[in-house]
Amino acid sequence: MLKKHEKINKKRKFVTNFNDFYVIAPKNTFIERGAQIGKNTIIYPNCYIDKNSKIGENCKVLPGCFIESSETGSDVQVGPFAHLRAGTKLGNHVRLGNFCETKNAQIGEGTKIAHLTYVGDAVVGCNCNFGCGVVFANFDGVEKHQTCIGDNCFIGCNVNLIAPLNIGNNVFIGAGSTVTQDLVNNTFALSRTPLETKNNLGFNKITKK
Numbered sequence: 001m002l003k004k005h006e007k008i009n010k011k012r013k014f015v016t017n018f019n020d021f022y023v024i025a026p027k028n029t030f031i032e033r034g035a036q037i038g039k040n041t042i043i044y045p046n047c048y049i050d051k052n053s054k055i056g057e058n059c060k061v062l063p064g065c066f067i068e069s070s071e072t073g074s075d076v077q078v079g080p081f082a083h084l085r086a087g088t089k090l091g092n093h094v095r096l097g098n099f100c101e102t103k104n105a106q107i108g109e110g111t112k113i114a115h116l117t118y119v120g121d122a123v124v125g126c127n128c129n130f131g132c133g134v135v136f137a138n139f140d141g142v143e144k145h146q147t148c149i150g151d152n153c154f155i156g157c158n159v160n161l162i163a164p165l166n167i168g169n170n171v172f173i174g175a176g177s178t179v180t181q182d183l184v185n186n187t188f189a190l191s192r193t194p195l196e197t198k199n200n201l202g203f204n205k206i207t208k209k
Helices: 003-009
Strands: 013-016 019-023 095-098 101-107 112-115 118-124 135-137 147-149 160-162 165-167
Touching: 160 165
Parallel strands: 095 112, 101 118, 118 135, 118 147, 135 160, 147 165
Antiparallel strands: 013 019
């Protein structure tokens, strides 16, 4: 994993808590004293990791990530441009991709949340897959509520999960759905407004007067 980085990191090796990790651009990376970084983890440029965070072994923290009071397991990839807020716990082999935000969220081993997703006040099982633009709607204007998702679930693009919510194992939620009720194991869920079309009312009707 580290071979291709060894040349650029030869003079940039850091030791903390008796574990060796690598920082590609030390001048542009901020790691507070007290942060724990596992062996063979690579921290890419323009990242911030606070003193209360713990990163596991063999992880990649890609450019532009902000990590506060959070923990990851081993072989985790975070970012680029991800925000791990307080209370985030990522299991082993989790992928949290670009422009994702987590808060008070526990995410199980092998789950992939690739891009543009907010996971707040949630417990997510193992080996789940999230499409682009999923939102955990955790705040009703007065109180925060939790969403729990089981193992081996597929959450399609642009899905809204309205907490409080409990979703079982092996659940498939189609893209564009808004989920407002609990789903039991092995459910296929789809909530979508029917497409309405009107002929000859396209660009011909959208013209300047």
